Amino acid sequence: MGKFTLxxxxxxxxxxxxxxxxxxxxLGAKKLCVVRKGExxxxxxxLCPHRGAPLKDGHINGYGEVICALHSYRFDMKTGQLKSGGSCGDLEVYQTHLTDSGLEIMV
Ligand code: FES
Structure with a gap:
Protein backbone atom coordinates (compact mmCIF):
# COMPACT_ATOMS: atom_id res chain seq x y z
CA MET A 1 0.00 0.00 0.00
CA GLY A 2 1.24 3.49 -0.83
CA LYS A 3 0.28 7.00 0.13
CA PHE A 4 -0.29 9.55 -2.63
CA THR A 5 -0.88 13.26 -2.17
CA LEU A 6 -2.93 15.39 -4.56
CA LEU A 27 -2.14 6.98 -8.73
CA GLY A 28 0.79 4.68 -9.38
CA ALA A 29 -0.52 1.67 -11.29
CA LYS A 30 -4.15 2.36 -10.37
CA LYS A 31 -6.81 4.62 -11.82
CA LEU A 32 -9.52 5.57 -9.41
CA CYS A 33 -12.47 7.91 -9.00
CA VAL A 34 -12.35 10.77 -6.52
CA VAL A 35 -15.40 12.73 -5.35
CA ARG A 36 -15.59 15.65 -2.93
CA LYS A 37 -18.62 16.63 -0.88
CA GLY A 38 -17.72 19.62 1.25
CA GLU A 39 -14.66 18.58 3.25
CA LEU A 47 -14.84 0.39 -12.86
CA CYS A 48 -18.17 -0.87 -11.56
CA PRO A 49 -17.89 -4.28 -9.82
CA HIS A 50 -21.03 -5.43 -11.68
CA ARG A 51 -20.01 -5.39 -15.36
CA GLY A 52 -17.09 -3.00 -15.41
CA ALA A 53 -18.75 0.21 -16.62
CA PRO A 54 -16.71 3.37 -15.93
CA LEU A 55 -18.15 4.93 -12.78
CA LYS A 56 -17.10 8.41 -13.93
CA ASP A 57 -20.14 8.21 -16.23
CA GLY A 58 -22.44 7.65 -13.26
CA HIS A 59 -23.70 10.21 -10.79
CA ILE A 60 -23.77 10.97 -7.09
CA ASN A 61 -26.92 11.17 -4.98
CA GLY A 62 -27.62 12.98 -1.71
CA TYR A 63 -26.96 9.84 0.37
CA GLY A 64 -23.25 9.60 -0.38
CA GLU A 65 -23.78 6.95 -3.04
CA VAL A 66 -22.46 6.58 -6.57
CA ILE A 67 -24.94 5.29 -9.12
CA CYS A 68 -23.57 3.39 -12.08
CA ALA A 69 -24.73 4.71 -15.47
CA LEU A 70 -25.16 1.25 -17.00
CA HIS A 71 -27.63 -0.63 -14.74
CA SER A 72 -28.13 1.93 -11.94
CA TYR A 73 -26.59 -0.14 -9.15
CA ARG A 74 -25.84 2.04 -6.13
CA PHE A 75 -22.76 1.84 -3.93
CA ASP A 76 -21.92 3.64 -0.71
CA MET A 77 -18.86 5.77 -1.54
CA LYS A 78 -17.47 5.54 1.99
CA THR A 79 -17.79 1.80 2.69
CA GLY A 80 -18.15 0.48 -0.87
CA GLN A 81 -21.23 -1.48 0.15
CA LEU A 82 -23.70 -2.39 -2.61
CA LYS A 83 -26.93 -0.58 -1.70
CA SER A 84 -29.20 -1.58 -4.54
CA GLY A 85 -28.98 -3.75 -7.62
CA GLY A 86 -28.64 -7.44 -8.36
CA SER A 87 -25.74 -9.49 -7.17
CA CYS A 88 -22.20 -8.26 -7.41
CA GLY A 89 -19.35 -7.55 -5.08
CA ASP A 90 -18.89 -4.34 -3.15
CA LEU A 91 -16.97 -1.41 -4.56
CA GLU A 92 -13.32 -1.18 -3.56
CA VAL A 93 -12.79 2.06 -1.63
CA TYR A 94 -9.61 3.84 -0.55
CA GLN A 95 -8.94 5.83 2.58
CA THR A 96 -8.55 9.58 2.14
CA HIS A 97 -7.43 12.38 4.41
CA LEU A 98 -7.86 16.03 3.50
CA THR A 99 -5.14 18.13 5.14
CA ASP A 100 -3.87 21.70 4.84
CA SER A 101 -1.06 20.34 2.67
CA GLY A 102 -3.19 18.38 0.19
CA LEU A 103 -5.32 15.30 -0.14
CA GLU A 104 -3.77 12.04 1.01
CA ILE A 105 -5.06 8.82 -0.56
CA MET A 106 -3.95 5.37 0.57
CA VAL A 107 -3.82 3.00 -2.40
S1 FES B 1 -22.07 -2.25 -14.89
FE1 FES B 1 -22.50 -0.96 -13.23
S2 FES B 1 -24.48 -1.52 -12.64
FE2 FES B 1 -24.01 -2.88 -14.23
Missing part, protein backbone atom coordinates in the same frame (compact mmCIF):
# COMPACT_ATOMS: atom_id res chain seq x y z
CA UNK A 7 -2.39 19.15 -4.48
CA UNK A 8 -0.37 21.01 -1.89
CA UNK A 9 -3.09 23.01 -0.12
CA UNK A 10 -6.72 22.40 0.79
CA UNK A 11 -7.77 25.20 -1.59
CA UNK A 12 -5.91 23.55 -4.45
CA UNK A 13 -7.74 20.28 -3.75
CA UNK A 14 -11.07 22.14 -3.72
CA UNK A 15 -10.23 23.59 -7.17
CA UNK A 16 -9.13 20.23 -8.54
CA UNK A 17 -12.27 18.50 -7.26
CA UNK A 18 -15.38 20.61 -7.87
CA UNK A 19 -18.03 19.44 -5.43
CA UNK A 20 -20.09 16.47 -6.62
CA UNK A 21 -18.05 15.80 -9.80
CA UNK A 22 -16.55 12.36 -10.37
CA UNK A 23 -12.89 12.82 -11.29
CA UNK A 24 -10.63 10.04 -12.49
CA UNK A 25 -7.05 10.14 -11.33
CA UNK A 26 -4.06 7.88 -11.89
CA UNK A 40 -15.37 14.87 2.76
CA UNK A 41 -13.47 13.18 -0.05
CA UNK A 42 -14.22 9.68 -1.31
CA UNK A 43 -11.96 7.53 -3.47
CA UNK A 44 -13.05 4.28 -5.11
CA UNK A 45 -12.20 1.97 -7.99
CA UNK A 46 -13.01 3.40 -11.40
Missing amino acids: GSTKEEVFEMLPEGNIKVTQ EVYAFEQ
